[in-house]
Amino acid sequence: MVFESIVVELINRYLGDFVENLDRSQLKLGIWGGDVVLKNLDLKESALDELDLPVKIRAGHIANLTLKIPWKNLYTEPVVASIDGLYALGYPQYR
Template sequence: MVFEALVAELLNRGLGDYVENLDKSQLKLGIWGGNVVLDNLKIKENALNDLDVPFKVKAGQIDKLTLKIPWKNLYSEAVVASLDGLNLLVVPEGSHSQQFPGH
């Protein structure tokens, strides 16, 4: 559907600094209910860079991201995001990935 591709493009612009490229196959749209659901999002390794924290993402995934979008009142109501299944593996900043013997 063309609309799903458009929504995926808009979400890439907004979430692109934090998650790998979205595509329309990850979207479940409930336009009239105001929900956009994204499944299995891979978090980018540089997702936390702007937060000035002493660690970085080594690997990460969001199992499900739900955005409740007030389509009729976009300028007066908030978009609410909820996460289900946030998995992050973080390592201290500046650490080198260690390999186990034999790998």
């Protein structure tokens, strides 16, 4: 579906710094309900780099990422992201 590939490209643009290899097979769209559900996402080791935290990610996984998108009111209502099943193995980063 063309719409799915457009949504995947947009999500890759905004989440690409945090997750590995997002593709259409991980995506479930509920267009009229406003939900975009992504399943089985792997975190990149560099996911926390921009936050300047003293922690690095060794490995990480997100079971479900749900984006509630108000398609009818995109300019007046927020997009809400919910994460279910976040697993991360981190280690301290010394400076």
